[in-house]
Amino acid sequence: MRIDKHPILSFPKKEPIPFIFEGQHVVGYKGDTIASALHALGVTTLSYSIKKDRPRGFYCAIGNCASCNMMVNGVPNVRTCITPLVAGMIIERQTDKGVIR
Amino acid sequence: MKHHELIIIGGGPSGLCAAKMAAEAGIDVLIIDRSPELGGQLIKQTHKFFGSKAQYAKTRGFDIAKILIDQVIHHPHITILKEATVVGLYPDRVVTVYQHETYTRYQADRIIVATGASEKFLAFENNDLPGIYGAGAVQTLMNLYGVLPGQEIIMVGSGNIGLIVSYQLLQAGVHVKGIVEAAPTIGGYKVHASKIRRLGVPIWTSTTVQRAMGKDHLEAVELIDLDAKWQPLLGTERIMSLDALCISVGLSPMHQLLSMVNAKTKYINELGGFVPIIDDHHQTTVKGIYACGDAVGIEEASSAMMEGYLTGLYVATDMQRPHPDSDALKEKYDYELDMLRNGPFGIKTKIGLEKLRKDDIHAQ
Numbered sequence: 001m002r003i004d005k006h007p008i009l010s011f012p013k014k015e016p017i018p019f020i021f022e023g024q025h026v027v028g029y030k031g032d033t034i035a036s037a038l039h040a041l042g043v044t045t046l047s048y049s050i051k052k053d054r055p056r057g058f059y060c061a062i063g064n065c066a067s068c069n070m071m072v073n074g075v076p077n078v079r080t081c082i083t084p085l086v087a088g089m090i091i092e093r094q095t096d097k098g099v100i101r
Numbered sequence: 102m103k104h105h106e107l108i109i110i111g112g113g114p115s116g117l118c119a120a121k122m123a124a125e126a127g128i129d130v131l132i133i134d135r136s137p138e139l140g141g142q143l144i145k146q147t148h149k150f151f152g153s154k155a156q157y158a159k160t161r162g163f164d165i166a167k168i169l170i171d172q173v174i175h176h177p178h179i180t181i182l183k184e185a186t187v188v189g190l191y192p193d194r195v196v197t198v199y200q201h202e203t204y205t206r207y208q209a210d211r212i213i214v215a216t217g218a219s220e221k222f223l224a225f226e227n228n229d230l231p232g233i234y235g236a237g238a239v240q241t242l243m244n245l246y247g248v249l250p251g252q253e254i255i256m257v258g259s260g261n262i263g264l265i266v267s268y269q270l271l272q273a274g275v276h277v278k279g280i281v282e283a284a285p286t287i288g289g290y291k292v293h294a295s296k297i298r299r300l301g302v303p304i305w306t307s308t309t310v311q312r313a314m315g316k317d318h319l320e321a322v323e324l325i326d327l328d329a330k331w332q333p334l335l336g337t338e339r340i341m342s343l344d345a346l347c348i349s350v351g352l353s354p355m356h357q358l359l360s361m362v363n364a365k366t367k368y369i370n371e372l373g374g375f376v377p378i379i380d381d382h383h384q385t386t387v388k389g390i391y392a393c394g395d396a397v398g399i400e401e402a403s404s405a406m407m408e409g410y411l412t413g414l415y416v417a418t419d420m421q422r423p424h425p426d427s428d429a430l431k432e433k434y435d436y437e438l439d440m441l442r443n444g445p446f447g448i449k450t451k452i453g454l455e456k457l458r459k460d461d462i463h464a465q
Contacts, residue, residue: 003172008147008161033137034180036246037192044231044318046310055317057231060143061238063135064185064219064355067229075202082184084137 002040019089023079034062034091036076046080047094048068070094107416108209110187110195110358112160113141114402115394115409117169122413124178128426131207132158133198135186139174140166141217143391143402145244147272148265156403156438163244169406182428190214199204209426211389211416214359218352218373218395223257226312233317236266236349243273247461249363251345255322256280256317264293268348269282271300278304278343283327288465290445294382311338313346321417322346348381348428352399364389371400371453378457382415391416398449400441405440 003011016031021038028037035046036057045055046068059067063082073090074079076098080091107123109116112134120130133426138144146162157165173179185200196207220235222228233249234242236258239250254275256267259282267277280297285307286295294304311323311333326337353374356366366375366384377385377392384391394405410436415423424430442450 001249002250003243003249005274006247007272009244009247032246036242039242039250040246040248046231046291049229054229055231056229058234058238058242060220060235062217062219065235073220081241082136083410100157 003044009078016089017085018042019085019087019091021091022093028085032085034072034078034083034085036081037085038080038091045093050096052094071098102208104196104422105129105209107131107206107211107213108133109213109215111141111179111215111217111394112136112139112183113217113405114143114165115143115217115242115396115405115412116213117173118406118409119213119215119393119413119416120171120179121172121176122410122424122430123417124173124176126414126417126420126422126423126427127411128417129419130179131182131194131209132173133182133185133187135184135373136407136439137184139170139181139183139283141402142240143169145240145245150403153437153440154405155433156406157351158439162402165406166400173197188360190390191346192362192387194348197299211391211420212388213383213412213416214357214392214396215368215394215405215412216358216376216383216396217405218354218399221351221353222277223310223348223350225310227315228313230313230315230319231317232344233313235348236262238403239345239347240266240269243275249273249275250347251343253278253343253440254345254422255310255341255343255347256347258282258295258351259284259287259289259306259312260349260351261289262352263347263349264277264289264297266293266347266423267297268300269345269364271297271302275345276322277302278341281308281324282306283309283331285329289454309333309348314340318343330386338358352395353462354396354398356392356396359385359392361388362390364390364392367457369398369456371449373458376453376457382419383412384415385420396454398433398450401446404438404441404450407434407441409432411438446456 063079071092106129143166152158187196311325326334393408
Protein backbone atom coordinates (compact mmCIF):
# COMPACT_ATOMS: atom_id res chain seq x y z
CA MET A 1 0.00 0.00 0.00
CA ARG A 2 1.25 3.46 -0.85
CA ILE A 3 1.29 6.40 1.53
CA ASP A 4 -0.81 9.34 0.34
CA LYS A 5 -0.81 11.61 3.39
CA HIS A 6 2.32 12.28 5.43
CA PRO A 7 3.17 15.17 7.80
CA ILE A 8 6.75 15.62 6.53
CA LEU A 9 7.08 13.91 3.19
CA SER A 10 5.10 14.23 -0.01
CA PHE A 11 4.70 11.41 -2.48
CA PRO A 12 3.25 12.92 -5.65
CA LYS A 13 1.92 10.51 -8.23
CA LYS A 14 4.75 9.67 -10.59
CA GLU A 15 5.04 8.28 -14.08
CA PRO A 16 3.74 4.68 -14.23
CA ILE A 17 6.26 1.97 -15.12
CA PRO A 18 4.68 -1.19 -16.55
CA PHE A 19 6.46 -4.50 -15.92
CA ILE A 20 5.76 -8.22 -15.82
CA PHE A 21 5.68 -10.21 -12.58
CA GLU A 22 5.25 -13.99 -12.83
CA GLY A 23 3.61 -13.57 -16.23
CA GLN A 24 1.19 -10.84 -15.14
CA HIS A 25 1.21 -7.27 -16.43
CA VAL A 26 1.53 -4.93 -13.45
CA VAL A 27 2.53 -1.31 -12.80
CA GLY A 28 5.04 0.39 -10.54
CA TYR A 29 6.08 4.03 -10.48
CA LYS A 30 9.16 6.00 -11.44
CA GLY A 31 11.63 6.03 -8.56
CA ASP A 32 10.63 2.56 -7.37
CA THR A 33 13.05 -0.28 -6.92
CA ILE A 34 11.76 -3.66 -8.06
CA ALA A 35 11.13 -4.66 -4.44
CA SER A 36 9.27 -1.45 -3.50
CA ALA A 37 7.02 -1.75 -6.56
CA LEU A 38 6.18 -5.35 -5.70
CA HIS A 39 5.58 -4.49 -2.07
CA ALA A 40 3.19 -1.73 -3.07
CA LEU A 41 1.31 -4.33 -5.12
CA GLY A 42 1.02 -6.52 -2.04
CA VAL A 43 3.68 -9.00 -3.16
CA THR A 44 5.84 -9.75 -0.12
CA THR A 45 7.15 -13.22 -1.08
CA LEU A 46 10.09 -12.52 -3.38
CA SER A 47 11.67 -15.96 -3.51
CA TYR A 48 11.54 -19.46 -2.03
CA SER A 49 14.44 -20.92 -0.11
CA ILE A 50 16.55 -23.43 -2.01
CA LYS A 51 16.29 -26.46 0.27
CA LYS A 52 13.07 -26.10 2.26
CA ASP A 53 11.05 -24.02 -0.17
CA ARG A 54 10.20 -21.44 2.51
CA PRO A 55 8.90 -18.04 1.39
CA ARG A 56 11.40 -15.22 1.64
CA GLY A 57 10.85 -11.45 1.58
CA PHE A 58 12.48 -8.09 1.88
CA TYR A 59 14.77 -7.71 4.92
CA CYS A 60 17.65 -5.20 4.76
CA ALA A 61 16.90 -2.90 1.80
CA ILE A 62 20.60 -2.13 1.33
CA GLY A 63 21.60 -4.99 -0.96
CA ASN A 64 23.24 -6.95 1.81
CA CYS A 65 21.10 -9.86 2.96
CA ALA A 66 20.15 -11.61 -0.31
CA SER A 67 16.60 -12.18 0.94
CA CYS A 68 15.14 -10.21 -1.99
CA ASN A 69 17.09 -11.91 -4.77
CA MET A 70 14.94 -12.55 -7.86
CA MET A 71 15.17 -13.39 -11.54
CA VAL A 72 15.16 -10.21 -13.62
CA ASN A 73 15.01 -10.57 -17.41
CA GLY A 74 16.32 -14.10 -16.98
CA VAL A 75 19.26 -13.04 -14.79
CA PRO A 76 19.21 -14.75 -11.37
CA ASN A 77 20.20 -13.32 -7.97
CA VAL A 78 19.37 -9.69 -8.73
CA ARG A 79 19.13 -7.72 -5.49
CA THR A 80 15.71 -6.24 -6.12
CA CYS A 81 15.85 -3.89 -3.12
CA ILE A 82 18.54 -1.75 -4.76
CA THR A 83 17.72 -2.28 -8.43
CA PRO A 84 15.62 0.49 -9.98
CA LEU A 85 12.47 -0.64 -11.79
CA VAL A 86 12.67 -0.26 -15.57
CA ALA A 87 9.68 -0.46 -17.95
CA GLY A 88 9.19 -3.91 -19.46
CA MET A 89 11.26 -5.80 -16.90
CA ILE A 90 10.35 -9.46 -16.52
CA ILE A 91 10.47 -10.37 -12.85
CA GLU A 92 10.19 -13.91 -11.51
CA ARG A 93 10.49 -15.50 -8.10
CA GLN A 94 13.59 -17.58 -7.70
CA THR A 95 13.50 -21.10 -6.26
CA ASP A 96 17.08 -22.23 -6.85
CA LYS A 97 20.64 -20.90 -6.83
CA GLY A 98 20.36 -19.72 -10.41
CA VAL A 99 22.61 -20.62 -13.32
CA ILE A 100 25.49 -18.48 -14.57
CA ARG A 101 25.24 -18.01 -18.31
CA MET B 102 42.81 -1.23 -15.27
CA LYS B 103 41.45 2.20 -14.39
CA HIS B 104 43.32 4.34 -11.88
CA HIS B 105 42.25 6.92 -9.30
CA GLU B 106 44.36 8.48 -6.57
CA LEU B 107 41.76 7.70 -3.93
CA ILE B 108 38.88 5.24 -4.03
CA ILE B 109 36.17 5.57 -1.39
CA ILE B 110 33.98 2.51 -0.96
CA GLY B 111 30.61 3.69 0.28
CA GLY B 112 28.85 6.98 -0.46
CA GLY B 113 27.14 7.39 2.90
CA PRO B 114 27.77 10.23 5.38
CA SER B 115 31.31 9.16 6.20
CA GLY B 116 32.42 8.45 2.63
CA LEU B 117 30.95 11.69 1.28
CA CYS B 118 32.65 13.79 3.96
CA ALA B 119 35.99 12.07 3.34
CA ALA B 120 35.59 12.70 -0.40
CA LYS B 121 34.97 16.41 0.14
CA MET B 122 38.16 16.89 2.17
CA ALA B 123 40.34 14.85 -0.18
CA ALA B 124 38.98 16.58 -3.28
CA GLU B 125 39.54 20.00 -1.73
CA ALA B 126 43.16 18.94 -1.26
CA GLY B 127 43.32 18.37 -5.02
CA ILE B 128 43.16 14.58 -4.89
CA ASP B 129 41.34 12.71 -7.65
CA VAL B 130 38.58 10.69 -5.93
CA LEU B 131 36.33 7.87 -7.06
CA ILE B 132 33.27 7.14 -4.87
CA ILE B 133 31.67 3.72 -5.35
CA ASP B 134 28.23 2.94 -3.93
CA ARG B 135 25.91 0.01 -4.49
CA SER B 136 22.68 1.97 -4.08
CA PRO B 137 20.87 3.92 -6.77
CA GLU B 138 21.41 7.11 -4.71
CA LEU B 139 24.26 8.50 -2.63
CA GLY B 140 23.75 9.50 1.00
CA GLY B 141 23.62 6.10 2.66
CA GLN B 142 20.96 5.80 5.32
CA LEU B 143 20.54 9.58 5.64
CA ILE B 144 18.29 9.79 2.61
CA LYS B 145 15.39 8.14 4.41
CA GLN B 146 15.83 9.74 7.81
CA THR B 147 13.04 12.24 8.38
CA HIS B 148 13.98 13.17 11.93
CA LYS B 149 15.98 16.23 12.91
CA PHE B 150 19.48 15.68 14.18
CA PHE B 151 20.87 16.69 17.55
CA GLY B 152 24.31 18.19 18.14
CA SER B 153 26.10 21.30 16.97
CA LYS B 154 25.97 23.44 13.84
CA ALA B 155 28.95 21.61 12.30
CA GLN B 156 27.02 18.39 12.85
CA TYR B 157 23.96 19.78 11.06
CA ALA B 158 21.81 19.94 14.19
CA LYS B 159 18.09 20.66 13.75
CA THR B 160 18.32 19.52 10.13
CA ARG B 161 16.43 16.47 8.93
CA GLY B 162 18.51 13.48 7.82
CA PHE B 163 17.45 13.66 4.18
CA ASP B 164 18.31 17.37 4.07
CA ILE B 165 21.77 16.60 5.48
CA ALA B 166 22.15 14.02 2.71
CA LYS B 167 21.34 16.72 0.14
CA ILE B 168 24.01 19.02 1.62
CA LEU B 169 26.65 16.28 1.61
CA ILE B 170 25.75 15.12 -1.90
CA ASP B 171 25.85 18.70 -3.24
CA GLN B 172 29.34 19.09 -1.80
CA VAL B 173 30.68 16.28 -3.98
CA ILE B 174 28.45 15.79 -6.97
CA HIS B 175 29.78 18.62 -9.15
CA HIS B 176 33.30 18.66 -7.79
CA PRO B 177 35.76 18.41 -10.70
CA HIS B 178 38.03 16.02 -8.77
CA ILE B 179 35.27 13.57 -7.86
CA THR B 180 33.92 10.74 -9.99
CA ILE B 181 30.89 8.80 -8.79
CA LEU B 182 29.82 5.24 -9.55
CA LYS B 183 26.31 4.34 -8.38
CA GLU B 184 24.53 0.97 -8.48
CA ALA B 185 28.07 -0.40 -8.34
CA THR B 186 29.06 -3.09 -5.86
CA VAL B 187 32.65 -3.64 -4.80
CA VAL B 188 33.06 -7.41 -4.91
CA GLY B 189 36.79 -7.63 -4.29
CA LEU B 190 39.50 -5.72 -2.48
CA TYR B 191 43.17 -6.69 -2.84
CA PRO B 192 46.31 -5.69 -0.89
CA ASP B 193 47.80 -3.92 -3.92
CA ARG B 194 44.79 -1.60 -3.65
CA VAL B 195 42.92 -3.13 -6.53
CA VAL B 196 39.16 -2.91 -6.29
CA THR B 197 36.86 -5.01 -8.45
CA VAL B 198 33.44 -3.59 -9.19
CA TYR B 199 30.24 -5.15 -10.53
CA GLN B 200 27.99 -2.58 -12.13
CA HIS B 201 25.16 -3.12 -14.63
CA GLU B 202 26.29 -6.67 -15.37
CA THR B 203 29.84 -5.49 -16.08
CA TYR B 204 32.92 -6.34 -14.05
CA THR B 205 35.66 -3.68 -13.89
CA ARG B 206 39.01 -3.38 -12.08
CA TYR B 207 40.28 -0.17 -10.55
CA GLN B 208 43.51 0.60 -8.76
CA ALA B 209 44.15 3.43 -6.33
CA ASP B 210 47.02 4.93 -4.35
CA ARG B 211 44.81 5.02 -1.28
CA ILE B 212 41.49 3.40 -0.39
CA ILE B 213 38.96 4.39 2.24
CA VAL B 214 36.49 1.71 3.29
CA ALA B 215 33.33 3.50 4.45
CA THR B 216 30.91 0.63 4.03
CA GLY B 217 28.76 1.40 7.06
CA ALA B 218 26.83 -1.24 8.92
CA SER B 219 24.22 -3.93 8.51
CA GLU B 220 21.20 -4.75 10.60
CA LYS B 221 21.62 -7.43 13.26
CA PHE B 222 19.15 -10.25 13.34
CA LEU B 223 17.34 -12.08 16.08
CA ALA B 224 16.96 -15.85 16.41
CA PHE B 225 13.40 -17.11 16.88
CA GLU B 226 11.16 -19.67 15.22
CA ASN B 227 10.02 -18.67 11.71
CA ASN B 228 12.14 -15.53 11.70
CA ASP B 229 12.45 -15.81 7.92
CA LEU B 230 8.76 -15.16 7.20
CA PRO B 231 8.01 -12.32 4.79
CA GLY B 232 6.73 -9.39 6.86
CA ILE B 233 9.72 -9.48 9.21
CA TYR B 234 11.96 -6.57 8.32
CA GLY B 235 15.01 -4.78 9.59
CA ALA B 236 14.25 -1.31 10.98
CA GLY B 237 16.36 0.29 8.25
CA ALA B 238 14.39 -1.53 5.57
CA VAL B 239 11.08 -0.31 6.99
CA GLN B 240 12.41 3.24 7.01
CA THR B 241 13.55 2.90 3.40
CA LEU B 242 10.29 1.41 2.25
CA MET B 243 8.07 4.08 3.77
CA ASN B 244 10.20 7.23 3.73
CA LEU B 245 12.00 6.77 0.45
CA TYR B 246 9.49 4.87 -1.65
CA GLY B 247 6.27 5.84 0.12
CA VAL B 248 5.21 2.23 0.59
CA LEU B 249 3.78 0.98 3.89
CA PRO B 250 5.41 -2.11 5.41
CA GLY B 251 2.08 -3.22 6.92
CA GLN B 252 -1.00 -2.06 8.81
CA GLU B 253 -0.22 -3.38 12.28
CA ILE B 254 3.35 -3.62 13.44
CA ILE B 255 5.42 -4.51 16.50
CA MET B 256 8.91 -3.09 16.92
CA VAL B 257 11.61 -5.25 18.49
CA GLY B 258 14.23 -3.12 20.21
CA SER B 259 13.90 0.18 22.08
CA GLY B 260 17.20 1.73 21.12
CA ASN B 261 17.11 5.09 19.35
CA ILE B 262 16.54 3.51 15.95
CA GLY B 263 13.64 1.42 17.26
CA LEU B 264 12.06 4.45 18.91
CA ILE B 265 12.56 6.81 15.98
CA VAL B 266 11.32 4.33 13.39
CA SER B 267 8.26 3.59 15.57
CA TYR B 268 7.47 7.29 15.57
CA GLN B 269 7.93 7.46 11.80
CA LEU B 270 5.61 4.48 11.38
CA LEU B 271 2.96 6.37 13.33
CA GLN B 272 3.51 9.41 11.10
CA ALA B 273 2.96 7.21 8.06
CA GLY B 274 -0.33 6.00 9.52
CA VAL B 275 0.71 2.53 10.69
CA HIS B 276 -0.70 1.13 13.92
CA VAL B 277 2.32 0.42 16.15
CA LYS B 278 1.00 -2.12 18.64
CA GLY B 279 4.00 -1.92 20.92
CA ILE B 280 7.76 -1.99 21.32
CA VAL B 281 9.44 -5.10 22.68
CA GLU B 282 12.66 -4.72 24.67
CA ALA B 283 14.59 -7.68 26.09
CA ALA B 284 16.52 -5.54 28.56
CA PRO B 285 14.86 -4.39 31.78
CA THR B 286 15.22 -0.73 30.70
CA ILE B 287 14.59 1.28 27.53
CA GLY B 288 17.70 1.52 25.36
CA GLY B 289 17.27 4.87 23.63
CA TYR B 290 16.93 8.51 24.67
CA LYS B 291 14.17 9.22 27.16
CA VAL B 292 12.91 12.10 25.00
CA HIS B 293 12.16 9.68 22.13
CA ALA B 294 10.59 7.06 24.42
CA SER B 295 8.33 9.63 26.08
CA LYS B 296 7.14 10.93 22.72
CA ILE B 297 6.16 7.42 21.65
CA ARG B 298 4.43 6.63 24.94
CA ARG B 299 2.43 9.85 24.82
CA LEU B 300 1.04 8.63 21.52
CA GLY B 301 -0.22 5.52 23.26
CA VAL B 302 2.42 3.01 22.19
CA PRO B 303 3.39 0.66 25.03
CA ILE B 304 7.04 -0.31 25.57
CA TRP B 305 7.29 -3.81 27.01
CA THR B 306 10.65 -4.24 28.76
CA SER B 307 12.07 -7.66 29.79
CA THR B 308 10.15 -9.15 26.87
CA THR B 309 11.18 -10.92 23.71
CA VAL B 310 9.78 -12.59 20.60
CA GLN B 311 9.52 -16.34 21.00
CA ARG B 312 8.20 -17.26 17.57
CA ALA B 313 6.46 -15.93 14.49
CA MET B 314 3.43 -17.50 12.89
CA GLY B 315 1.96 -17.36 9.41
CA LYS B 316 1.86 -19.32 6.18
CA ASP B 317 3.19 -17.16 3.34
CA HIS B 318 3.28 -13.95 5.35
CA LEU B 319 3.58 -13.01 9.00
CA GLU B 320 0.21 -13.21 10.80
CA ALA B 321 1.08 -13.25 14.51
CA VAL B 322 3.94 -13.36 16.99
CA GLU B 323 4.27 -14.98 20.38
CA LEU B 324 5.87 -12.74 23.00
CA ILE B 325 7.29 -13.93 26.29
CA ASP B 326 8.59 -12.24 29.44
CA LEU B 327 12.22 -12.61 30.46
CA ASP B 328 13.55 -12.98 34.01
CA ALA B 329 16.51 -11.12 35.49
CA LYS B 330 18.86 -13.60 33.81
CA TRP B 331 17.19 -13.05 30.43
CA GLN B 332 15.57 -16.49 30.56
CA PRO B 333 12.00 -16.89 29.25
CA LEU B 334 9.35 -17.10 31.98
CA LEU B 335 7.08 -19.98 31.08
CA GLY B 336 3.41 -19.17 31.35
CA THR B 337 3.83 -15.56 30.21
CA GLU B 338 3.47 -16.36 26.51
CA ARG B 339 0.91 -14.28 24.63
CA ILE B 340 0.05 -14.22 20.96
CA MET B 341 -0.52 -10.96 19.13
CA SER B 342 -1.78 -10.55 15.60
CA LEU B 343 0.10 -8.24 13.22
CA ASP B 344 1.26 -8.12 9.62
CA ALA B 345 4.75 -6.71 10.09
CA LEU B 346 7.51 -7.11 12.65
CA CYS B 347 10.37 -4.68 12.68
CA ILE B 348 13.74 -5.84 14.04
CA SER B 349 15.90 -3.14 15.55
CA VAL B 350 18.40 -4.95 17.72
CA GLY B 351 21.52 -3.13 16.68
CA LEU B 352 23.96 -2.88 13.82
CA SER B 353 27.14 -4.72 12.86
CA PRO B 354 30.06 -2.90 11.24
CA MET B 355 30.61 -4.09 7.66
CA HIS B 356 34.26 -5.08 7.82
CA GLN B 357 34.07 -7.95 5.30
CA LEU B 358 35.96 -6.21 2.48
CA LEU B 359 38.78 -5.45 4.90
CA SER B 360 38.96 -9.13 5.80
CA MET B 361 39.68 -9.82 2.11
CA VAL B 362 43.00 -7.97 2.47
CA ASN B 363 43.69 -9.58 5.86
CA ALA B 364 43.39 -6.28 7.68
CA LYS B 365 43.47 -7.18 11.35
CA THR B 366 40.09 -7.02 13.05
CA LYS B 367 39.06 -7.35 16.66
CA TYR B 368 35.76 -8.20 18.30
CA ILE B 369 34.69 -5.24 20.41
CA ASN B 370 31.20 -5.44 21.80
CA GLU B 371 30.98 -1.68 22.46
CA LEU B 372 31.69 -0.94 18.79
CA GLY B 373 29.14 -3.44 17.48
CA GLY B 374 31.22 -6.54 16.69
CA PHE B 375 34.29 -7.16 14.54
CA VAL B 376 36.02 -3.92 13.64
CA PRO B 377 39.27 -3.23 11.82
CA ILE B 378 42.20 -2.10 13.93
CA ILE B 379 43.07 1.44 12.83
CA ASP B 380 45.81 3.90 13.75
CA ASP B 381 45.43 7.59 14.62
CA HIS B 382 45.05 8.41 10.92
CA HIS B 383 42.32 5.77 10.45
CA GLN B 384 44.71 3.58 8.48
CA THR B 385 44.06 -0.15 8.87
CA THR B 386 46.88 -2.65 9.34
CA VAL B 387 47.17 -2.75 5.53
CA LYS B 388 49.23 0.16 4.25
CA GLY B 389 47.22 2.62 2.16
CA ILE B 390 43.85 1.21 3.17
CA TYR B 391 41.83 3.33 5.58
CA ALA B 392 38.43 2.94 7.21
CA CYS B 393 35.91 5.29 8.81
CA GLY B 394 32.30 5.64 9.90
CA ASP B 395 30.13 2.78 11.13
CA ALA B 396 32.50 0.29 9.46
CA VAL B 397 34.94 0.93 12.33
CA GLY B 398 32.36 1.12 15.11
CA ILE B 399 28.64 1.80 15.41
CA GLU B 400 27.91 5.40 16.32
CA GLU B 401 25.49 8.01 15.04
CA ALA B 402 25.56 9.49 11.55
CA SER B 403 26.93 12.73 13.02
CA SER B 404 30.03 10.90 14.26
CA ALA B 405 30.38 9.13 10.92
CA MET B 406 30.48 12.52 9.18
CA MET B 407 33.10 13.95 11.52
CA GLU B 408 35.21 10.79 11.15
CA GLY B 409 34.84 11.03 7.38
CA TYR B 410 36.08 14.62 7.29
CA LEU B 411 39.03 13.65 9.48
CA THR B 412 39.91 10.57 7.45
CA GLY B 413 39.83 12.59 4.22
CA LEU B 414 42.21 15.09 5.82
CA TYR B 415 44.55 12.34 7.10
CA VAL B 416 44.69 10.64 3.71
CA ALA B 417 45.59 13.94 2.03
CA THR B 418 48.32 14.52 4.62
CA ASP B 419 49.68 10.99 4.17
CA MET B 420 49.78 11.56 0.41
CA GLN B 421 51.98 14.63 1.04
CA ARG B 422 49.22 16.84 -0.33
CA PRO B 423 47.61 18.30 2.77
CA HIS B 424 44.35 20.21 2.59
CA PRO B 425 45.07 24.00 2.59
CA ASP B 426 43.28 24.33 5.96
CA SER B 427 44.37 20.96 7.24
CA ASP B 428 45.39 21.86 10.78
CA ALA B 429 42.41 24.09 11.54
CA LEU B 430 39.94 21.59 10.09
CA LYS B 431 41.48 18.64 11.94
CA GLU B 432 41.22 20.57 15.16
CA LYS B 433 37.60 21.50 14.42
CA TYR B 434 36.41 18.00 13.54
CA ASP B 435 38.39 16.40 16.36
CA TYR B 436 36.64 18.74 18.75
CA GLU B 437 33.22 17.98 17.24
CA LEU B 438 33.83 14.24 17.44
CA ASP B 439 34.91 14.54 21.03
CA MET B 440 31.74 16.52 21.85
CA LEU B 441 29.61 13.78 20.32
CA ARG B 442 31.42 11.12 22.30
CA ASN B 443 30.90 13.07 25.50
CA GLY B 444 27.15 12.54 25.06
CA PRO B 445 25.22 9.89 27.00
CA PHE B 446 26.00 7.12 24.49
CA GLY B 447 29.54 8.28 23.78
CA ILE B 448 31.00 6.55 26.80
CA LYS B 449 30.36 3.18 25.14
CA THR B 450 32.29 4.27 22.05
CA LYS B 451 35.11 5.63 24.19
CA ILE B 452 35.47 2.33 26.06
CA GLY B 453 35.36 0.48 22.74
CA LEU B 454 38.03 2.69 21.18
CA GLU B 455 40.24 2.23 24.21
CA LYS B 456 39.99 -1.54 23.85
CA LEU B 457 40.76 -1.22 20.15
CA ARG B 458 43.84 0.91 20.74
CA LYS B 459 45.18 -1.36 23.49
CA ASP B 460 46.66 -3.69 20.96
CA ASP B 461 47.11 -1.18 18.25
CA ILE B 462 49.08 -2.77 15.45
CA HIS B 463 50.35 -0.10 13.11
CA ALA B 464 50.73 -0.60 9.40
CA GLN B 465 54.15 -1.81 8.39
